Structures are given as structure tokens and as C-alpha cells.
Amino acid sequence: MKNKAVFLDKDGTLIENVPYNVNPKLIRLTPGACEGLKIMQKNGFKIFIFSNQSGLARGYFMLPALNKAFKTIEKLLESSGVNIDGFYFCPHLPQGLIKTYAKVCSCRKPKTGMLKKAREKFNLDLKNCWVVGDILNDIETGNRAGCRSILVDNGHETEWLTGKFRTPEYKASDLLDAANFIIKNE
Numbered sequence: 799m800k801n802k803a804v805f806l807d808k809d810g811t812l813i814e815n816v817p818y819n820v821n822p823k824l825i826r827l828t829p830g831a832c833e834g835l836k837i838m839q840k841n842g843f844k845i846f847i848f849s850n851q852s853g854l855a856r857g858y859f860m861l862p863a864l865n866k867a868f869k870t871i872e873k874l875l876e877s878s879g880v881n882i883d884g885f886y887f888c889p890h891l892p893q894g895l896i897k898t899y900a901k902v903c904s905c906r907k908p909k910t911g912m913l914k915k916a917r918e919k920f921n922l923d924l925k926n927c928w929v930v931g932d933i934l935n936d937i938e939t940g941n942r943a944g945c946r947s948i949l950v951d952n953g954h955e956t957e958w959l960t961g962k963f964r965t966p967e968y969k970a971s972d973l974l975d976a977a978n979f980i981i982k983n984e
């Protein structure tokens with residue numbers, strides 16, 4: 799029996815978007831996040847965060863600071879009984895300043911490396927997994943990997959570039975709306 803999961807984009811989806819922020823004091827969950835994640839977890843979904851973190855390649859912050867930000871998110875959710883099953887992030891950017899991260903990789907969204915890594919580790923059936931994000935690159939990542947996809951349509955997508963993999967199954971107003979859609983349509 800394989801597992802099912804929801805992959806959440808971090809910035810602008812799970813937490814309010816503050817570009818390249820790792821300061822715990824500026825981390826706020828988005829409206830409906832706690833309630834939505836609770837519903838997903840209660841219905842047997844594992845919960846993962848998957849995030850492009852090119853701030854590492856750009857030299858804006860280092861790994862310990864990012865880990866601290868993840869811990870802060872965990873704490874904010876813990877108080878409502880939600881726990882995160884894993885954090886996946888891509889530290890890369892081909893034109894980055896930090897040598898170890900300055901490369902073409904297979905994990906930077908819209909590539910699917912993070913989802914595949916989680917699939918191996920947690921025995922996931924990606925067909926029964928959902929990707930939830932605030933821009934179409936998140937949607938493309940999910941659709942390319944064979945997941946189902948929901949766009950939180952909160953104004954963060956501004957380009958609306960079309961393409962084979964860039965149509966979400968549903969546009970949600972927030973994570974609570976997304977969770978209710980998932981439960982009704984899984």
C-alpha cells in the first residue's frame with residue numbers, strides 16, 4: 799500500500815511571501831493554513847514542503863538560517879496539532895555566487911527532483927498526491943510528476959505563461975479551500 803501526500807509550496811502559499819526571508823520574526827502562516835493542513839492530515843495525507851531556495855546559491859543566507867526558518871514553521875503548525883513530514887528545497891541556481899550551488903540541477907521547480915526524492919523515501923504514489931502552490935511553476939512541477947495540482951490564486955502569479963503542464967485542476971482561495979477540494983475529489 800503506497801502513501802499519499804500533499805506538497806505545499808512555502809513562500810506565498812504556506813507562509814506569507816517575504817522575498818528571501820529567513821528571519822523567524824517575519825514568518826506568518828497564511829489564512830486557512832492550520833485548518834487546511836489539519837484536514838489533509840486527518841484524511842491520511844503526508845504533508846511536505848517543497849521550495850526553491852535560490853537565496854542559498856545567491857549567498858543571501860546560509861543553511862543554518864534556512865533550517866531555523868523551517869523550525870519556526872514547524873512550531874507555528876505544532877500548536878494546532880499539525881506536523882510536517884518533510885522539507886524539500888532546491889538550493890541551486892546556475893548563475894549563483896556560491897560555487898557548490900551554482901549549477902543546473904534536477905530539483906529546481908518546475909523540475910520534479912524534489913517530488914521524486916520524496917516518492918522514494920516515503921513510498922508515495924504520485925498519482926494520489928497533490929501539489930499546492932501560488933504560481934504556475936508549482937503547478938507545472940506537480941503535473942510533470944503525475945500529481946494533481948491546485949493553484950492558490952492569491953495574485954502572486956503575474957505572467958500566466960501557458961503550456962502543456964501549466965493548468966491547475968482547481969484554483970483555490972486559500973489552503974482551507976484547497977484542503978476541502980482535495981478531500982471531496984481524491
Ligand SMILES: [Mg+2]
Binds near residue numbers: 810931932
Ligand atoms: Mg510561492
Ligand SMILES: [Zn+2]
Binds near residue numbers: 888890904
Ligand atoms: Zn536544485
